[in-house]
Amino acid sequence: MDEENRFCPVEAALAVIDGKWKPYIFRNLSGRTMRFGELQRDLPYVTRKILTQHLRELENDGIVVRTVFPQVPPKVEYSLSDYGKTFIPIMSSLSGWGQAHVERDNHDRAKQPDG
Amino acid sequence: MDEENRFCPVEAALAVIDGKWKPYIFRNLSGRTMRFGELQRDLPYVTRKILTQHLRELENDGIVVRTVFPQVPPKVEYSLSDYGKTFIPIMSSLSGWGQAHVERDNHDRAKQPDG
DNA sequence: CTGTATCCCTATAGATACTG
DNA sequence: CAGTATCTATAGGGATACAG
Numbered sequence A, B: 001m002d003e004e005n006r007f008c009p010v011e012a013a014l015a016v017i018d019g020k021w022k023p024y025i026f027r028n029l030s031g032r033t034m035r036f037g038e039l040q041r042d043l044p045y046v047t048r049k050i051l052t053q054h055l056r057e058l059e060n061d062g063i064v065v066r067t068v069f070p071q072v073p074p075k076v077e078y079s080l081s082d083y084g085k086t087f088i089p090i091m092s093s094l095s096g097w098g099q100a101h102v103e104r105d106n107h108d109r110a111k112q113p114d115g
Numbered sequence C: 001c002t003g004t005a006t007c008c009c010t011a012t013a014g015a016t017a018c019t020g
Numbered sequence D: 001c002a003g004t005a006t007c008t009a010t011a012g013g014g015a016t017a018c019a020g
Helices: A009-016 A022-031 A036-042 A048-060 A088-111 B009-016 B022-031 B036-042 B048-060 B088-111
Strands: A064-069 A075-080 B064-069 B075-080
Touching: A009 B022, A009 B088, A022 A036, A022 A048, A022 A075, A022 A088, A022 B009, A036 A048, A036 A075, A048 A064, A088 B009, A088 B088, B022 B036, B022 B048, B022 B075, B022 B088, B036 B048, B036 B075, B048 B064
Parallel strands: none
Antiparallel strands: A064 A075, B064 B075
């Protein structure tokens, strides 16, 4: 967006999960607090760099809380903030619609193999 | 996504409006059927190429219906399909959350100008 | 364990010109 | 009017190596 007057609140919401792995990170943290390494194990296709980057962005957006335990070796925990939890219903409706969309898509392709 | 078993329905939903101008196109078509040129006028920052491309993708996802009137000069109308309309509630909740998010953001920055 | 720093690569979008 | 074709620019992500 270049002009403020064209700003769309939908984009503001989408920006929060704009990042290839953010929905997955969000889903993981929806259940419980997790350490960095735990997230890595649950998301084996994300590199440390990108995982860190996405977590920082989620933190800056107020969605995620980062807690550093000053010890050796380092221990860092991530969790959804109360504010972040207000996004859970959005994710749920996206998930519901998306699920139906995938099924509809499969159904259509089954009837029209040539797409 | 490389592996099917990691597939996330949230991504499937997001993919539908994945495109810089798709939320705006969607919003425009939510109200009424529009001709290509009308969309262009309402979205002056989108090039014809991108507008066409996004509309094609929305059509392929079953969201938008494209109606060609075989006449000279050409006339093409775009509208939301019934299926596309099922996405309106999703957009509404995104919009609502996004609106609050922007306001929260402004509020925070007012308190912490260096944030 | 939890990161950073670099370099590279691709996907997406914009500029511009051409067309039925 | 409603596109398509071509070229370019850039932002996001990934591979890899290094570090406190």
